[in-house]
Amino acid sequence: GNSVTQMEGPVTLSEEAFLTINCTYTATGYPSLFWYVQYPGEGLQLLLKATKADDKGSNKGFEATYRKETTSFHLEKGSVQVSDSAVYFCALRGQVQGAQKLVFGQGTRLTINP
Amino acid sequence: DGGITQSPKYLFRKEGQNVTLSCEQNLNHDAMYWYRQDPGQGLRLIYYSQIVNDFQKGDIAEGYSVSREKKESFPLTVTSAQKNPTAFYLCASKAAGRTFNSPLHFGNGTRLTVT
Numbered sequence: 370g371n372s373v374t375q376m377e378g379p380v381t382l383s384e385e386a387f388l389t390i391n392c393t394y395t396a397t398g399y400p401s402l403f404w405y406v407q408y409p410g411e412g413l414q415l416l417l418k419a420t421k422a423d424d425k426g427s428n429k430g431f432e433a434t435y436r437k438e439t440t441s442f443h444l445e446k447g448s449v450q451v452s453d454s455a456v457y458f459c460a461l462r463g464q465v466q467g468a469q470k471l472v473f474g475q476g477t478r479l480t481i482n483p
Numbered sequence: 484d485g486g487i488t489q490s491p492k493y494l495f496r497k498e499g500q501n502v503t504l505s506c507e508q509n510l511n512h513d514a515m516y517w518y519r520q521d522p523g524q525g526l527r528l529i530y531y532s533q534i535v536n537d538f539q540k541g542d543i544a545e546g547y548s549v550s551r552e553k554k555e556s557f558p559l560t561v562t563s564a565q566k567n568p569t570a571f572y573l574c575a576s577k578a579a580g581r582t583f584n585s586p587l588h589f590g591n592g593t594r595l596t597v598t
Contacts, residue, residue: 412489
């Protein structure tokens with residue numbers, strides 16, 4: 370079945386450091402890929418998405434490229450800020466038994482220190 | 484402002500009691516979802532509803548029930564049959580019938596503690 374695997378957290382970085390959170394997936398067909406972010410005490414918000422191979426999603430300085438050959442959708446940011454501290458979820462939407470279903474990774478907690 | 488409201492934010496219950504979590508949306512979305520979030524396990528789908536008066540089981544529906552009598556509302560009941568009910572519960576909605584890739588909109592969650 371469809372599944373998403375993210376790098377284990379927690380991840381702790383200093384402000385202005387480069388960020389990579391790895392995400393790989395297993396899916397049949399051509400899924401769409403998403404990154405969601407969850408700030409403390411809140412629900413999830415869509416951060417970015419990509420709908421086909423080689424698409425790059427970007428938002429708020431974050432980027433992720435849909436790599437079909439490596440089945441990956443790694444999240445990157447060139448210079449993180451304290452306000453980026455949150456839990457990040459990689460997700461895919463694909464066909465499962467005739468229905469569209471969203472499958473989430475386990476989440477990666479990111480802490481940015483000033 | 485349009486959005487999804489979950490209430491209450493924190494809920495405490497004794498073991499053996501049923502409890503109902505509220506989810507209301509004013510986004511005019513057709514589809515609504517309930518997820519459970521546990522540390523280190525991501526989100527798991529409990530139930531979802533594509534239209535009023537219809538709903539389907541997700542991956543972990545045992546011990547839960549839902550209703551969808553109104554488009555705006557999708558309450559979740561955690562029954563005494565749920566063996567491990569303490570968790571963070573998230574409600575979400577989506578504009579069904581739109582593109583395949585339209586995102587989910589989430590509420591801020593309800594943290595349920597059963598002792």
